[in-house]
Amino acid sequence: MVSLLGxxxxxxxxxxxxxxxxxxxxxxxxxxxLFGPNGAGKTTLMxxxxxxxxxTSGTIEIMGKDTQQSREEARRYLFFxxxxxxxxxxxxxxENIEFTMGLRGETPxxxxxxxxxDRVGIGPFALQKSRYLxxxxxxxxxxxxxxxxNPNLLLLDEPYVSLDEKGMEMMNDCIREFLKKGTxxxxxxxxxxxxxxxxxxxxxxxxKTLREIPVKELGYALF
Amino acid sequence: MPYFNIxxxxxxxxxxxxxxxxENISSLFFFAFNVILIFSFSFSMxxxxxxxxxxxxxxxxxxxxSVLGLGKSFxxxxxxxxxxxxxIAPVPKGAIYLGKxxxxxxxxxxxxxxxxxxxxxxxxxxxxxxxxxxxxxxxAATVGLCALGTLFSALTVQIRAREVMFPLLLFPLAxxxxxxxxxxxxxxxxxxxxxxxxxxIELLMIFDLVLTIASFWMFEFILDD
Numbered sequence: 001m002v003s004l005l006g007x008x009x010x011x012x013x014x015x016x017x018x019x020x021x022x023x024x025x026x027x028x029x030x031x032x033x034l035f036g037p038n039g040a041g042k043t044t045l046m047x048x049x050x051x052x053x054x055x056t057s058g059t060i061e062i063m064g065k066d067t068q069q070s071r072e073e074a075r076r077y078l079f080f081x082x083x084x085x086x087x088x089x090x091x092x093x094x095e096n097i098e099f100t101m102g103l104r105g106e107t108p109x110x111x112x113x114x115x116x117x118d119r120v121g122i123g124p125f126a127l128q129k130s131r132y133l134x135x136x137x138x139x140x141x142x143x144x145x146x147x148x149x150n151p152n153l154l155l156l157d158e159p160y161v162s163l164d165e166k167g168m169e170m171m172n173d174c175i176r177e178f179l180k181k182g183t184x185x186x187x188x189x190x191x192x193x194x195x196x197x198x199x200x201x202x203x204x205x206x207x208k209t210l211r212e213i214p215v216k217e218l219g220y221a222l223f
Numbered sequence: 224m225p226y227f228n229i230x231x232x233x234x235x236x237x238x239x240x241x242x243x244x245x246e247n248i249s250s251l252f253f254f255a256f257n258v259i260l261i262f263s264f265s266f267s268m269x270x271x272x273x274x275x276x277x278x279x280x281x282x283x284x285x286x287x288x289s290v291l292g293l294g295k296s297f298x299x300x301x302x303x304x305x306x307x308x309x310x311i312a313p314v315p316k317g318a319i320y321l322g323k324x325x326x327x328x329x330x331x332x333x334x335x336x337x338x339x340x341x342x343x344x345x346x347x348x349x350x351x352x353x354x355x356x357x358x359x360x361x362x363a364a365t366v367g368l369c370a371l372g373t374l375f376s377a378l379t380v381q382i383r384a385r386e387v388m389f390p391l392l393l394f395p396l397a398x399x400x401x402x403x404x405x406x407x408x409x410x411x412x413x414x415x416x417x418x419x420x421x422x423x424i425e426l427l428m429i430f431d432l433v434l435t436i437a438s439f440w441m442f443e444f445i446l447d448d
């Protein structure tokens with residue numbers, strides 16, 4: 001089954017058209033990297049695919065579920081890491097994970113949480129309030145939640161932002177792990193070199209439209 | 224996923240965050256304490272006058288406190304874009320509403336329970352034998368206020384003039400709740416037989432039911448669209 005099917009997605013903010021007939025398909029194990037200059041509409045497209053924003057026109061299916069007609073069902077299959085970290089400042093790292101997973105109907109044990117936190121390098125901070133984490137550590141925590149959620153479709157909006165070199169390596173390792181398990185990953189990024197390490201497909205969002213490019217072209221000037 | 228679990232997680236998160244930060248409860252308490260203090264120094268009343276004015280004073284204090292408390296209910300969801308997570312969480316949005324409603328209700332009742340002894344002390348009230356019916360009226364009215372306040376908090380959280388819009392929306396629609404609450408409180412404090420003010424209590428409970436059901440139904444559209 002196709003993990004993500006976006007067909008002729010268009011979006012207009014009041015009178016400003018941002019996306020025009022954008023179509024893309026992701027199969028299980030695909031990693032599609034979205035590039036584009038600032039303001040090209042990458043985040044808008046991500047939000048539309050994450051069901052946070054309704055497109056002006058077009059249809060989206062996640063694991064065969066239409067996001068307009070079966071929104072809640074479609075949402076079960078996806079996990080979105082956006083610019084916001086979705087963290088509650090007064091809850092600890094562990095509690096934040098418990099809450100996120102609790103809303104997904106899962107209750108991971110403390111050892112499972114501890115393992116995944118160690119995996120992303122923030123194990124020693126498990127009992128610390130999330131307000132005391134740095135931006136990079138908050139990103140790692142968001143990734144830990146995604147690892148536990150084990151979604152069919154993972155949407156990452158600029159995942160390398162705030163991460164140090166080791167963090168970026170760890171992010172790519174985790175993406176590879178997701179791909180191996182059959183998760184489809186769609187990410188937007190400005191870091192072409194890092195994204196090229198995991199990308200199976202790439203596209204440029206420019207002048208409101210999406211143009212697919214070969215991954216090997218990522219080393220050249222794109223727009 | 225059972226509704227109950229989602230409600231439980233939302234209530235757990237809200238109360239735990241509040242207990243840790245004490246941001247809301249402390250500001251609510253000090254605001255209400257000031258209102259009581261000002262009232263107590265403004266009026267020098269005999270016993271009859273006190274009993275006549277007390278229901279109004281109690282609900283003015285609770286009403287303004289609820290605006291302050293309920294208005295912030297969804298504000299905590301805006302930091303780190305948590306509101307977006309609630310929107311895309313694969314759960315029925317009505318369960319999120321009920322969770323937030325119960326969290327708000329706990330918080331408001333906690334503040335009210337602290338304020339009742341202050342009213343007794345500052346106004347020298349002799350109402351110990353009427354505490355149970357008074358608490359019942361307070362709870363019933365607070366359910367109605369929280370039902371509306373939770374909905375309007377979600378509605379206004381992302382607009383710039385939310386501090387203006389929230390009371391503008393809440394007070395007119397909560398007027399029936401306030402009127403029923405004041406009349407019921409009057410009946411309780413005056414020591415009238417229950418049958419004298421029973422219809423106000425019934426009205427209050429009908430409002431609770433209608434407001435909760437209507438808000439529960441509308442919440443999905445507000446959060447998702």
